[in-house]
Amino acid sequence: xxxxxxxxxxxxxxxxxxxxxxxxxxxxxxxxxxxxxxxxxxxxxxxxxxxxxxxxxxxxxxxxxxxxxxxxxxxxxxxxxxxxxxxxxxxxxxxxxxxxxxxxxxxxxxxxxxxxxxxxxxxxxxxxxxxxxxxxxxxxxxxxxxxxxxxxxxxxxxxx
Numbered sequence: 001x002x003x004x005x006x007x008x009x010x011x012x013x014x015x016x017x018x019x020x021x022x023x024x025x026x027x028x029x030x031x032x033x034x035x036x037x038x039x040x041x042x043x044x045x046x047x048x049x050x051x052x053x054x055x056x057x058x059x060x061x062x063x064x065x066x067x068x069x070x071x072x073x074x075x076x077x078x079x080x081x082x083x084x085x086x087x088x089x090x091x092x093x094x095x096x097x098x099x100x101x102x103x104x105x106x107x108x109x110x111x112x113x114x115x116x117x118x119x120x121x122x123x124x125x126x127x128x129x130x131x132x133x134x135x136x137x138x139x140x141x142x143x144x145x146x147x148x149x150x151x152x153x154x155x156x157x158x159x160x
Contacts, residue, residue: 004054004056005039005043007057008035008039008056009032009035009039010035011060012031012034012035012038012039013031013035016028016030016031016032017031053097053159053160054100054101054158054159054160055157055158055159055160058154058158059104061154062154062155062158066108066111066151069108069112070111070112073112073113073114073115076114077113077114077130080130080132081130083132084133084134085114085130085131085132085133086131086132086133087128087129087130087131088128088129088131088143089127089128089129090127090143090144090147091124091125091126091127091144092109092124092125092127092144092147092148093144094123094125094148094152095152095156096152096155096156101155101158101159103120104155105125105148105152106125109125109147109148114129114130114131115127115128115129115130116128125148127147129143131143
């Protein structure tokens, strides 16, 4: 069992305690056992060893950052829809080296209101993007930075 597995067990146990809404011995012990079993089977069935170049502490912080960005993007999407929006397909180039973090970035983009990932191939993420009707349709480089900008910067911090 490596260091990342121990971090995952602690994280899953913490989530179990929160979801069970009880900070007593038996629910915590049950959460610990379930967490160990989950990490064991995920290690057997998934390629967890490929996630070795990621800081799980930074990834844990990223979850809260992403929740805030989803909330803010929701309001921005509402304003776009009211003002008038159009959709474009944008190819976004990422600087992330880890395939695991690229998938997290793609999923984060999809979770953000107004964007939907169509394809992830290598370093290129193809995104269907909702944007202002009055914006320049040829300014796709700036569009890519707007889509991935803050999310990718946070994920770059999680990359070792």
